[in-house]
Amino acid sequence: MTMTDKPSTLIVGLGKTGFSCVKCLVAEGVPVAVTDSREHPPYLDVLKEEYPDVAVFLGGFSDDAFKMAQQIVISPGVSRTLPEIQQAENRGLPILGDIELFAHRCKAPVIAITGSNGKSTVTAIVNKMIKAAGYKVSVGANYGTPALDLLEEETPDYYLLELSSFQLETTTSLSPVVSVLLNLSPDHLDRYNSVEDYYAAKRRVYRGASQVISTTEEAANTIFKDKNCITFGFSDSDACIKKIDDEPWIVYRTQPIIAVNELQLLGQHNLSNTLAAVAIANALALPLSAVAATLKIFSGLPHRMELIIEKNGVKWINDSKATNVGSTTAALLGTNGPLVLLAGGEGKGADFTPLRTAVAQRAKAVILYGRDASLISTVLNECVPVYQVATLDDAVGQAIKIVKKGDRVLLSPACASFDLYDNYEQRGDAFKSLVYKNIDREKVCL
Template sequence: MNKPTQTTIIGLGQTGLSCVSYLAETTNHDITVMDTRQHPPYLETMQQQWPEVEVITGIDKVTLINSDEVIISPGMDARHPAIEAAKARGACIMGDITLFAAKAQAPIIAITGSNGKSTVTMMLAAIARQAGKTVLVGGNIGTPALSLLAEPVPDYYILELSSFQLETVQQLNAYAAVVLNISPDHMDRYDDVMAYQQAKRRIFNGVKHAIINRDDDIVSQWQITAEGSVQSYTDGKPHSAQWGIIEDKGQRYLALGDDVIMAAEQLALTERHNQMNALAAMAMASVMSLPLDAMITALMRFQGLPHRCQLVVKHNNIGWFNDSKATNVGACIAALSGITTQKNVILLAGGVAKQQDFSPLQAICEQKVKAIIVFGLDGQQLATVMPNCVRQYQAQSMKTAVKQAHGIAQAGDIVLMSPACASFDMFQDYQARGDAFINAVEQVVLPHDG
């Protein structure tokens, strides 16, 4: 037997555990696991299932520089000095997506973007299933990519991929890939916005069919080459054989070239940003040779995902919306753009800024927001960019923010919790933040019935 490959896996979350499972059961590796946390979430599982694997709490430079390969989980910054030292000594630095791409026996459909990627991923999966295809969905949503390999081979793997997952990818070789949009995010992780953009762009490495958002200032300027085709979509009138919107007598229609496919109002999710999400999913479905009737049926039925412009309740003609997944400025702008045409929004926002620039919020808030209630670590920083016409409030908890919103909201208003920030100053994750908002709305708003 050949000498085992000395492999160090950094991170013992879901992704790290999937790497251990895959390598321990399929290949000749001598595995060590590291985690910066004293009590990694899957430590007990590791010790039960793979007691022979050494687990180190902390980053051990000596172990790393003696490794043949280092597999880093998405949450670990590859710029860490110990990882850089291992790379300089010849270690191969990779992530789970590199391992997955090398072993996948079905076409990979890959989706990334600053905002909308989970929605488009699930839209596309719904279309494929409506067309009778078997698909496995994972990556940055739900199941780690490597865990999908334990299932029977599907017709397609549909992966949502984050910039963190793409950082270490050299050749993804996806059958089809899309970058939905680019807005500054995770600036606490990247040296500059260009590094973030280049991480996203790696999704196109080795791609057969590339899908481009023609309206995005960054993505539309990339010179993408693909073995098969480069298609695009737009919020305006499409070019021949491209996807877009045709407007006629005040109505909007999703179209392929000059051919109308369906009315925007037929979508279950009619907001403007979700029309763009639907166009991206349809463009991907078309290069997968999925039929139009499956696209239409699936999109008419697709109700969206929790914590993404989710209507919690409409009470006394006031809509309460949970958009906790809006962890950056671009997502908050998209929510405000799609949710109303009036200046009737009470915005709840704040959290961890991640070194973002909040100034792009100014214009849309001047048009749509009547009051803002800020919370969290960088809430006050966000408040400083608000126009004078937006009334400002501050809250120390989600329940207090909801109480304040309830006190000032009037019939016809929309209360939108779209934080434009990460959640980890006050909550475990964006789901917990969204759940806190829903619980607060149920406690504060609904008891006033009857």
Template structure:
């Protein structure tokens, strides 16, 4: 891609937008950045980038460019993007822009849940093997920022959301990981099929020389890449789990006891990462060494403390039904479940069988509390409270020795918190104050 002398417009003044603008400038483009937020600032940006805060659709219709680059948080089909696209030669996303300038190995990771943990695992294994690697994309730094490093790494562990995958064209992953799929972000997509097709773009441009790593049972249709599948349930997949041991084609390859990973869902994250790195030439022995002592990122079934024989787990990252279901499926102890938050239009009826199997007491809170209370009470003792503080206090009273108190909200946090991290940190503080 040649940008010298080309006019590039970037939509969004966040970190991804700044990385895209800086990369385009470094390639000789004339760059303007538009953001709808009147308070958007451009402090610390390259002087050559022209920034416009409080941008409108009308300005978009008056603006022409060779390349329009949109940040992942901006609605691709919204009127703001459409107004700028009308006089743009090409519309791409920040991920696509970076991909056109990157020559190293790309391990792309997508799925409704488990992306960040798997991304960290891939980076750790590749780094341990001697291949320089950076976590980027939807986790870590923007992909474009990697191209601006003093030493561009040999490989990237590239976490990809559906928002980023909506706008790829020439993007190519040497290895593409598909972890799982379930309904999410239905406040952005008009149909679940649109969400599915966006995520499936991770396989775009792959050939038989590439690798696809896919959870067993995911219906993706025919793919061009060489495929491996994995599952923690049964032994029908290429990679499978027996007790604490991961097997490949009947041979034990990874002992999970060397890690600090908990739950079946994390076993699947390890399987996918090991399979991806093996496709790039990393032996199972090296992968096992890399995984020694590895713990999942915060807010993902994270053990906060054990008090009076009760474990308190922070799974605040569970912002959709599949994540909540995975967390429950992974528990071997009776569960006191803390769930709730923002109303996202999800169908919670599909969780009832899992609740009946795993949960002896549910405490629901937040904007969606009444809805969850009416539904969950069909199969489990359920109490409705206003917020997380009251939920934790009540959970301590309901929990017995040998139980787990699991914060796994099943929806986003924006009704009461700035994000899942803030919700998880507040839970941590509350649990650590318990006596």
């Protein structure tokens, strides 16, 4: 069956991505139906208003809907291992995602970026570099706008897609001009059977790529034997750090780009993100002037090592985007000075043991809240003083009681937000509000 046969399509999951699939397929005259396990998914009202003829099955995945379908399109949040999806696949039905649909429709080169951490930051830097070079770029997928919605705009010079492992699971035909794997660390073990399965999903980004960009360590993998690979890393890489007149510089092979002390981004992990962006820019042959100019002014994204305020000698930092252990470890190791860590939430089946070393090295105390606070506490209790509270509000209050001048208070949860908040953005905004509210009425320095 080809993509042009216009089979009856069942879209599983009616979030932002699922709704973008409805719009795309209906516009092409493809018969579609929608099913969602929720009684009132986010885009239900707008679906009924704009597409009243689309059949909708709610409150569970409908057997009838699956039986009528000739192909299945699953939203990223829907696991391919669900029994209904498995049964459809066993019957020979194609199981697609929005990125696979996009791959068959896009008319411009694609830059695909994935990794356990740093995806959004690198995507944002590269977006600005491409624009600074005078090219038109459309940015989306896991970064804001659904990929299919980008097709409604004028065709750009490049599509820049941030891709999650969930999206890559159902993608086979993307063939990016540049594919990027930033890093790998355990995550989403509530969805995958093993770390290896998760890593394999991430590495699907390499499929059909003209050029591959990865760390030097990842490049040692045999899958790169027949691929044009550009590496990044702190040393011995195409994009790396070298001393020039005793000052560290970012260089690409023999070409100096920018002195490290000119960067606005802080932290060792953001230095790695910057090196990845430089590697991508060189793969695209962007002018070095545009690359350097971007790096001089780019200061980061909200909820990623975001300095909220410094008051009474204490810095309050919002890193709510740190939804896994690897990201929080990087945040800890990239933060100088005495540190109080606020962490907790929905752990996604993660092993928190790797946090021990970073916490022992950098934190003076840890304040845990949320559903899996006890699991994290078990791992960290012997490292530093650990306080366990119920909510983020309580965590901020406890931090105010124990911080001293010169400390940093870092919200870097190492967990998803869904036990208490809709998403990491809501959690980060709540943290900022709590900080502003509480430090105005409490004495922070003891």
